Amino acid sequence: MEEEGGGAFELPTAEEREAEKKAGTGEVHVVQRRMRECVRILGNFGKLGAKGRSRSEYLEQLIADISNYYGYNEFLAEKLFMLFPVAEAIEFFEANESPRPVTIRTNTLRTRRRDLAQALVNRGVNLEPIGKWTNVGLQVFESSVPIGATPEYLAGHYMLQAASSFLPVIALAPQRNERVLDMASAPGGKTTHIAALMQNTGVVFANDSNKARTKSLTANVHRLGCKNVVVCSHDGREFPKVMGGFDRVLLDAPCSGTGVISKDASVKVNKSDRDFMLLSHLQKQLILCAIDSINPASKTGGYFVYSTCSVTVDENEAVVDYALRKRPNVKLVDTGLEFGREGFTSYRGKTFHSSVNLTRRFYPHVHNMDGFFVAKFKVEKATKKSKSEKVEVKAGRKDVEMEVEEEDIGFDSDEDQKYIEESKRKALKAKGLRVRPRNQVPAPNSSVAAAA
């Protein structure tokens, strides 16, 4: 068997692995070598696998080592590992260890990219255009001045923004004079981009449920000279009850942030199975409200973009597929983005609608940008059939909750129930209502039972 130096490689037994775990795990170079060997053997298991040892033993060892070496909890290490072929998974974890390029977006309401680049070069900034796919992005290689405090920054000539964040707005392609909703918009990177593409015409409703975060949103809107933006703060699930009839809607959804681990390493250890369930549930509620906020008769639009800075399937394809099933009047369309991998149409035994391949995934190790997901929908007029299929949406949030609870949504059906209960408990607590202890059956007329 061909193998690297350091003696013959032997896969530890389950007992040895357990003992190593208890003892606080082996030396870095041992773990590194073991990962390399496992990747190599799994790449050609039929030929290289040791007699009597199964593929899953190698996989278990590899995931345990990834978790230990890169500092993830085992649950997340496995969840992310499963997204890729074995060797590629290592590239993904490795890419999360180094920062992505610093990028800025020219604010075309105030300047042109060429003029901005010249002004920054004059201040000692080394930069160049990001790529052909954007005519407003610049990549900063090095700078003798803080890029977030130059006179040009303060005058609103640019936004410090990850390249991946341009993508959903490019896909949304807002037009002059349209009425647009940015449902989860703080701190406004995408809102201000939308406003610029609309050349300060029409109106952009920039909503975020977190009031504190709307401060930085408002500050950015002012700094960048956006005059067509209205900032508001509602739970996205209250749309379209608070407002509807939009030509286009962007839902840059709250997510786990598994695409931006290089920026926020805390994600490695602070996400559990339950967090993903709760997030996916919220995303499913929000996506239906976003779709229902669109005017299907819009003369210029009728488009909706869903995006996350996460790479997990349950926050992306599963949410999109759920929306397709719940809203027969929407279909996925091409994002118009020139690159990005196709979304999964099946994943670990779950099959999604075949059009989910129109969605796009972006990865740090492939595209040298944050992990990201973009889906673009066209909303059409509801036919009689599709109308009868959905519960009245005018009442908004409550009905969406009911839909999630009452129907088998395939991906997370029964298992979801305890998380739904938990989120209800939280909502009641937030309202200052009494919450019954977990697992206690509510009395028929108790206030909790009534409120729930």
Ligand SMILES: C[S@@+](CC[C@H](N)C(=O)[O-])C[C@H]1O[C@@H](n2cnc3c(N)ncnc32)[C@H](O)[C@@H]1O
């Ligand atoms: C990914 S961030 C948005 C980033 C923003 N689009 C940008 O480009 O600057 C997600 C946002 O969703 C907001 N959010 C979370 N739950 C929400 C809800 N139920 N309704 C509306 N906004 C929500 C969070 O406060 C957060 O600002």
